[in-house]
Amino acid sequence: MDKTEIKYEIAELKDEYLQLQHNLEKLESVKGNLSPLEKRLTEIEAELHSLNEKLRDNKED
Numbered sequence: 795m796d797k798t799e800i801k802y803e804i805a806e807l808k809d810e811y812l813q814l815q816h817n818l819e820k821l822e823s824v825k826g827n828l829s830p831l832e833k834r835l836t837e838i839e840a841e842l843h844s845l846n847e848k849l850r851d852n853k854e855d
Contacts, residue, residue, distance in 0.1 A: 797852045804845050811838045 795803075818831045 795848065797849065800845050800849045800852065804842060804849070807838050807842050807845070811835065811842075814838070 814831050814835055818828060818835070820826075821828055821831065
């Protein structure tokens with residue numbers, strides 16, 4: 795995965811993260827099931843961490 799692809803993937807994940815946060819807020823207000831959204835947010839955070847590490851590694855090359 796090159797630097798451009800990594801940046802694109804990071805942008806996509808950030809967009810998804812923001813949408814999920816918004817949905818989570820809506821579900822909280824109606825006392826909905828938050829577990830699936832919270833799980834996905836955690837997964838996205840891990841993916842972003844990994845991609846940011848790859849991006850840093852690519853800059854060092």
